[in-house]
Amino acid sequence: MRLSALLLGPVLLVNLLTFLAPVLNLASLSFNEARPGGGIGPGPTLATWADLLADPYYLELVTSSVGVAAMVTVGTLLAGYPLALFIHRASARWRNLLMVACISPLLVSAVVRTYGWMVILGDNGIVAAALRWLGMAKPPRMVFNLTGVAIALVEILMPTMILCLLAGFGRLNVALEEAAASLGAPPWRVLLRVVLPLSMPGVLLGCLLAFVLTVSSFITPKLLGGGRVILLATEIYDQAIVTLNWPVAAALSVLSLAVFGAALLLYGRILRIVEA
């Protein structure tokens, strides 16, 4: 026990210095006074928090961020689940190959992938051209709005989701599916009653990560959103870099941490129910 605590030492030290200290620093910054032109006044004052909580804009920012994140999470799950199930059932040789193919997008930065989606979804992109060729006079706009951001985020988060799902498929067992079939369950009922419940740990983990990564996503909503999709992370950037209001940026950071905390709590609660 003492030895294992000792082994934990270095990582604790690094985390203390590089994570906890800055976070605490950020939190304390939110209690400082904001001065025009980027100045930071003395504290502590509750002025920033009072403004933040009184302004309906910020409440809406949080709810819309959570809403978009929930939508992207569900989209990622729906797109990733069948793929993960297919990979899980492939023969060992194919499984490794498919895993590599699935994870390879992680080697390309989100910036590049976002630009890629701008080209594909743009007004003169492949999708629009295809829709026009199919006879649609005015294809819907897919960039610089929520549609484009959601599509790109789903694609960017899929490798993460698939990895989580595969990690959570441990309890799946072909014999259980065969047993269900022999008891009269057609394939769709086997999926709903046996496969899905048994893969819930992976589903929950994937959803948690996809949700958190969407709320904190910055590049994709910034580039593909065209200033119309404002999430917590993009607002923090604007406050810190454009408006130079560091206390508000700090307070919003703490707020997003609270959102993550709530998501983690919910995850733990559901996981306990599922695994009971």
Add this chain to the structure above:
Amino acid sequence: MASSGTRLTLEALSKRYGDGPPAVAAVSLDVAPGEFIGLLGPSGCGKTTTLRMIGGLTPSTSGRVMVGGRDVTTLPPHKRDMGIVFQSYALFPHMDVAANVAFGLEMRGLKRADIAGKVAQALDLVQLGALAHRRPRELSGGQQQRVALARALVIEPAILLLDEPLSNLDAKLREEMRAEIHDIQKRLGITTIFVTHDQAEALAMCDRIAVMEKGRVAQLGTPHDIYEHPASEFVADFVGRSNRIAAEAGADGVIRLGEHRVRSAAPVPAGPVTVMIRPHRVGFDGAEGDGWNICPGVVRRVTYVGDMLACEVEVGGGIVVVERPTQPGTALPAVGDGVRVSWRVSDTLVFPR
């Protein structure tokens, strides 16, 4: 849950993977309503593949599966109306015992109240009524086995398929479950296919046994037939224990066992043969007369196992194991003793080598 029993017929059922030899080669079997048939054989003999083809879990390459005169060969498993007990039990870990048993009834669209009654009845049948709300992982192996049986029986299937259901239990429990499964099967009168590699299990439980070898049925018969009149050296060796001695048969039907001459009740092919004798059918009593083969030999080893004494006796260059029940007061043969071993001519099995 009384079942009237349904006839199951396999017509030249075959399974071939790739270009290799067939896993199951033209197995034909006619199972009478309510009959308990065992598929017995070593691993890789095709017995489980045959069971899976009957249940629709593995598609057959050719041949037909008929249930009560209806061709079900191409039906998916959920339309076959068969209860399957898997070797691993395959209980749903996320459901309690009652929900596991209720699953098949829910799939059949029964009303909640009816389901509850049938589930309780099925759990009583396997004496698990008190554990209805336990999770499978909270049960012992034997209890899990009973839940799996109840789950397969509650849907009142036309056919019950048992895939090595006892192989994960310890020896004592296995004998208990052996009797219990046999009783339940007879009470319900359900047509049953039982896959096992354990010959004692097959002999004790089945009405008829199909001994399988390399994808084929080597012999089909009652336990008595299989044991007393094995059709081949393979069957004789796989079912029960045997002494195997290389010998030479003459055209006159006399078998030369080294310098000794023995006879068999059945006609013997001339040439090199294997003589097989059950160890417990050999004695030292020196019985005389026409019905007996008698050979002198030398005791090479004596093993005392409590209820039995196993003596290895060298006879005509081969070793014959003689098994005798131990009695108080009988003198034990000693290593090096010269003895006369004897066995019935009718117990002498001879197969061409």
